[in-house]
Amino acid sequence: MSELIEGLPDAVALRCLARVPFYLHPKLELVSRSWRAAIRSQELFKARQEVGSSEELLCVCAFDPENLWQLYDPRRDLWITLPVLPSKIRHLAHFGVVSAAGKLFVLGGGSDAVDPLTGDQDGSFATNEVWSYDPIIRQWAQCASMLVPRAMFACCALNGKIVVAGGFTSCRKSISQAEMYDPDKDIWVQIPDLHRTHNSACTGLVLGGKMHVLHKGLSTVQVLDPMGLGWTVEDYGWLQGPMAVVQGSIYIMSHGFICKQEGNLRKVVVLASEFRRRIGFAMTGMGGDIYLIGGVIGPDRWNWDIKPMSDVEVVTVGAERPTSRQAAPMTRCRGTILGCTQLKI
Missing domain, CATH: 2.120.10.80 (Kelch-type beta propeller)
Structure with a gap:
């Protein structure tokens, strides 16, 4: 790397680039060879930690299409597709x-x-x-x-x-x-x-x-x-059902409710009755939120069709009063969620 930004030492220029969101990195690489080398360097990601611009992204893989992963950026409510x-x-x-x-x-x-x-x-x-x-x-x-x-x-x-x-x-x-x-x-x-x-x-x-x-x-x-x-x-004596850890506490979905489990005690936090008909969805925690992702609806006694889902519901449990909202649906993946985790970069 040399003369990344004219008139600035490379160390300072790198810290400037470190503040650019991860989803824009492919566009930054198009500026020059030196910028491409900087974007794909360990030094840039160390600088992101130093300037406090590290990002928590959600990683999701669903049944359809096969072997494809997407990253969700909660700050910008957008999905990034990875190579297969x-x-x-x-x-x-x-x-x-x-x-x-x-x-x-x-x-x-x-x-x-x-x-x-x-x-x-x-x-x-x-x-x-x-x-x-x-x-x-x-x-x-x-x-x-x-x-x-x-x-x-x-x-x-x-x-x-x-x-x-x-x-x-x-x-x-x-x-x-x-x-x-x-x-x-x-x-x-x-x-x-x-x-x-x-x-x-x-x-x-x-x-x-x-x-x-x-x-x-x-x-x-x-x-x-x-x-x-x-x-x-x-x-x-924990309840059976999908689980998520949020800010050091465990939350479990059971019989259409999300409960907070504290030792042997449990407290109903929010109603999630719409998920009683859904199977194969992911439930995971990130920040102060629970993310409910994808899955399929059906079949049931009235309808034999199977509907793959790509939608995402976010339940904020870290606040005094739980709230829920819809996030951007997955743009490429849908159906049964095969894998879900968080990645800090």
Whole structure:
């Protein structure tokens, strides 16, 4: 980089460019070769942190179209489309997704492309492949593979590392193995197994600085200690249903209501009855908001049609009085949400 902006030292010019929103970066690259190099440099994203212009974006992948991700910019209410994930697995689903080290990671999973004659899931029920998307150079790259192929498993970012646990392996057998990934070293290491394995899908969330593994239909939760050295089994009596963590508190949708769970106590926060007919939607927290994204409506006893959705509803629970609003719908994705996480860049 040299003479980015005439008359300004490059260090100062870089801090000026750092204040430009992420969605405009492709246009900035068209100015000159030096600007393109600056926009695609680690130094620019460090400068964004220094000047306080880092952005929280929502990353979403839906069933339609296959292997496509979009980013949502809440400040500008717009969607950004990423290059297609270059996995050879058609309709990758049941994967884990997190952000760590400033990148988006898609881990494991299997094909959701089912042969209508044989029922075969494209020959791949579970894989150990790992992909990362770097928003600086705007490219996907394949990372070190997980030690065990897995699908429908718990996956969380914890203290700069990625932890995966449980799920089903390629022989469709439930497993208790857990492992941890270091994004800086691109290495997987085994950590203690879960205490219990169950013949049901599991999910993970981070609450109070600890990873919690929840199995569908069970009230018990397995909790990883902060050092990653072992698991404990707890029974919190949490409601069953979609969950989101907002500002350190857990919110659960159940029977058409969104409830705030505080220990063994729960408080109804807002009515969400329109989602009783919707399946496959994502519920996630970002800032002081809960985002309810996509999914499908139907079929039901009155209507056998299936309607894929692309709309987004935002419920603000961080304020004294909850409010809801419609955000811009996804521009490319629709239907069942396969993956959803946040990315800070």
